[in-house]
Amino acid sequence: MKRVLLDTDVILDFFFDRKPFTEDAAKVLGLCELKVVTGFITPVILSNVYYLLRQTDKHDKIIDKLRQLMEIIDVLLIDKNFIKQALSSDFKDFEDALQNFSAEKDGQIDVIITRNMKDFKKSKLGVMTPKEYLKLI
Numbered sequence: 001m002k003r004v005l006l007d008t009d010v011i012l013d014f015f016f017d018r019k020p021f022t023e024d025a026a027k028v029l030g031l032c033e034l035k036v037v038t039g040f041i042t043p044v045i046l047s048n049v050y051y052l053l054r055q056t057d058k059h060d061k062i063i064d065k066l067r068q069l070m071e072i073i074d075v076l077l078i079d080k081n082f083i084k085q086a087l088s089s090d091f092k093d094f095e096d097a098l099q100n101f102s103a104e105k106d107g108q109i110d111v112i113i114t115r116n117m118k119d120f121k122k123s124k125l126g127v128m129t130p131k132e133y134l135k136l137i
Helices: 008-015 022-033 043-054 059-072 080-087 094-106 130-136
Strands: 003-006 038-041 073-075 111-113 126-128
Touching: 003 022, 003 094, 008 022, 008 043, 022 038, 022 059, 022 130, 043 059, 043 094, 059 073, 080 094, 094 111, 111 130, 126 130
Parallel strands: 003 038, 003 111, 038 073, 111 126
Antiparallel strands: none
C-alpha cells in the first residue's frame, strides 16, 4: 500500500494543527516526503484546502504552503467522465465521489486515507484512517 490518496481532512488536520489528528497527518505526509509512500491529492482537494486556509491567512503564505505540499505529493486528474460518474453515483458527498473515481480510474491507488470513512463506504478501494494506515506501514 504505497500509493495513497490523501483526503482533504488529512491535509487540513496538518495545516490547521487539529488535535488530536495532527500527529498522524504529519506522519503520513512525512512518509510522502521521504518517498516511502507516494501521496496523491486531486485538484478539488487543493482548491478546497486553499479556500479554507484563506479564511485564516494571507494569500502569499498559503501559496507558499501549497508549493511546499506540491513538492512531496502528486496530483490525480479529474476529467469530464469522472465528473459524470460522480454525478451518477450513490455517493452522498459529491466531492468525495470525485476523489474516489479519480483514484479508482488511476488504477494504481492502493488506499484512500481519510477520517471521513462513512462517505467512502461505496468505494471499491481500501479506505483507512491515518492511524490505521500508519499501523500497517
